[in-house]
Amino acid sequence: MSGGMGIGAAAPRSEDRRFITGRGRYVDDINLRSQQYAWFVRSPHPHAEVRSIDAGQALEMPGVTAVLTGADLEADEVGSLPVAWGITSVDGSPAVEPGFPALADGRVRYVGNPVAVVIAETRAAARDAAEAVNVHYEELDSVSSAAAAMEEGAPQIHEAAEGNLCFNWEWLPSAMAPDAKANTEKALKEAAHVVSLELVNNRLVPNAMEPRASLADFNPATGQLTLYTTSQNPHVNRLLLCTATLKMPEHKVRVVAPDVGGGFGSKIYHYAEELVVCWASRRLGVPVKWTAERSESFLGDAQGRDHLTRVELALDAEARFTALRVDTIANLGSYVSTFGAAVPTVFYGPLLAGVYKTPNIYATVKGVFTNTTPTDAYRGAGRPEACYLIERVVDEAAAQLGMDPAEIRRRNFIQPDEFPYQSPVGQLYDSGEFEGCLDLAMEINGYAGFDERRKQSEARGRLRGRGMSFYIEACGAAPSQAAGQLGARAGLYEVATVRVHPTGAVQVMTGTHSHGQSHETTFAQIVSDRLGVDFANVEIVHGDTGEVPFGMGTYASRSLAVGGSALVKALDKVVEKGRKIAAHLLEAAAGDIEFSDGQFRVAGTDRQVAFGDVALAAYVPHNYPLQELEPGLEETSFFDPENFTFPSGCYICEVEVDTETGVVEIRDFVAADDFGNIINPMVVEGQVHGGLAQGIGQALMEHCRYTPEGQLLTGSYMDYCMPRADDLPSFKVATRCTPTPFNPLGAKGCGEAGAIGAPPAVMNAVLDALRPLGVKHIDMPATPNAVWWAIEAARSGE
């Protein structure tokens, strides 16, 4: 009955037809009557006092309606952009959360910091007028790197943050694990070998294909505000608008995130621009639209990563890991973004065990303010940073001990019979068969044939290297109570409503949001599978707080694990009610009714009634047990997971290096992932490909760079190097499955895996190729220039 489109089918994506034929409806495609346009005046300086703003000339220009500044914002009592996750320092004090006003409150702290907004009848008029707004800045000293910002005498960015320190965090905190620090130090002292590395995790720009856009429509007659915005989580935006910034009651605010062209985390947050258009629309009584230029995306979208880490791994004489110590400096940028403090801490520290049985782990993270664009979650969010350092230091240990990288990992893996496994950094891993995954990846790679391939490469004048990584990550955010204990200021359950129509057609209202993840397809497959209705008779509705119950959106690979589970629970309720209706229609006991393939059947007989007929009976209740049952067939479930889910996987990369030019080419890339149960293998493969592209981009090409003072150097694609299709190999992907016991689908999540596992695999391969030349270290991205210099330095013995 599912038309072959049930769970496990590689169903073609329902959404593709409209995307490929240009019928998608993105925020910028929506235009309202009398709509006006916002253009932001942004700071050209990384750090300055705003002495005055003179809008006189701008206001006289044709088509200009208003020029608004931070003072107007304050007068209207619009709140500061909120921080949604609080972090506590070692000494028990809360992280410094300086206000983040949507328009500067007298000081600008990064290039691109909004200072004023012009509202005008056309975009061009708004832009012309913005150039005529005369802002008098008094420049201050500034700093872009976190290490420099921590030095004595560095420019102070926020008064409340002495030494530019936002927080000094430890994991596990002494209150939870009093001996973690001492035990780790002891193990390091007593170790047979200690391997240490200093690693940079390079800052990245998310670069979603669709730039951010917001269109706010306040109706003065009803007091109703509708916001169309490029969001991954419209309910979160509404919550923050209503509670923190605009402070309106929820029933007066509707947030719609229509088709959204990619997010990668960057569209989670409540941004200044979206708040300002809402406020301006409310003030002026006209719809106000803002659409980012690509250059604004480079300045204004929260950026990712930017860690500086020292890691030490202790091993005993048999190469068993006995301790891991991590010290990280995380660059938060100029303000704390929505999840900016959580990403380098609670999304990072708890993953530091990796897939290994390291008994002692202790980490500290210093979050530091700098005069740069704020950082926040970007595909993987904390887990890529954790995975990178673990898998780099493990490989380095193998190299120093002369061991095979596969062997050192095997020796330290958590074993299948040890699940659920309590890691020393606070996670309860659900399931995994790491050796099985490793063997699968090695088999696909043809591990044993590497030496021969290396010789062939050498014959062509290329150095060949092979690198491996084994990631594990926490998906399915999140068990709300655990998250709350860690500082989350919101719940992290998910919701689904299943509305069965009288004909048996089904609509699902989900709180998750698809901006590339194919929910319209995979969620429909679940419904089709569970209810036995035709795939084409299922519609997935998302992205509109006016239509969907309160859900938390899409990030952290949570949609299927949490949102899909809410859907399954709601479907179960539908089936339960249907069973009672069917029992009545078939004059049998509900306990005797079986449901399969879309038929309710009296067990052991051929007496049955189709799902569609049950639906009809529910809405035309002439023959219906009205004394016991309400009419209608619509059910809602909230699902708050018991635990995170833990996808894992083994990646193997082979590269060739042209030592004359420093060019690294990827010759082979194998990804063997354990995502638990899979709904649509084609969609999963697509997610893996995208993640790998971003991970390889981070390893070889992408780097968001600033001058030491904080001028953005990579402000366009002329300088920010995005991977293109022909930079990537043809990926070999495979999956193994150990279902998670923590949700009814047994699904773990796959959205970020590639971006987490790829960087260390690539870098380990590059180093493997270059070690014969004496190269010991290279930071991401391994650009031709960087590789050539590393070779030169090794040759000259530096």
Added chain:
Amino acid sequence: MREFDYYRAGSVRDAAKRLAASGNAMLLAGGMTLLPALKMRLNEPSELIDLGGIDELKGVKLSRKGAHIGATTTHVEVAGNVELRAAIPVISQAAESIGDPQVRNRGTLGGSVANNDPAADYPAVALGLGATIITNKRKISADSFFVGLFETALGTGEMVTEVLFPLPQRAGYAKFPNPATRYALVGVCVAQFKSGVRVAVTGAGPSVYRLEDFEEALEGDFSSDALDGLSVSAANLNDDMHASAEYRAHLVGVMARRAVAMALD
């Protein structure tokens, strides 16, 4: 982008007249460089004079003198011209290495040489082959045409109508693409004529330039080995986040060797 007038010229004379009449008009060829500059408000012309409708500016012709390529011939037309590829393959190779299909479908030879981007490919081939840039007013040798950073010998009211590339005995163009832009981080064109060898470098300096000591070495012995022992000074070379000056200097040597190998292939 600010407001501007648009004028579609019918002939070279028409375009030249229009250009002379307005102090602030600009010629529009493929628009691949000019339109992004307008969007970023780096240029604010009062009028754009579109050369796209002028038939006399289009096409590739071969003669005894070499290849005559009209100014508005697109990169894709140059790359796809079979006779040209047989006669002077280095031009086709350079054309097909430019940008992506969209850029090659719109961008033109005249726009590229007139723009003289320090990392553009055509200037290297034009200088390497010792081309003649023909304008509505005169003929200019490539040696005097490419003056400096985004600067050419074109005077006001002057436009490129054609480029004449002489026929070399052999030639090669080796390009090391900038990983972000795919313009030339370093590109070297080597061409051998009866009269001598020419070596032109793009991407490395403020403008395309010739490498005389490489030319001398190759005149004695046209082989990659002849360049062994020659080094390139990093002084005055471009230095940016994609490549330090030293790395660029090194790449000039590597690309020159590869260009010679391509020429000999």
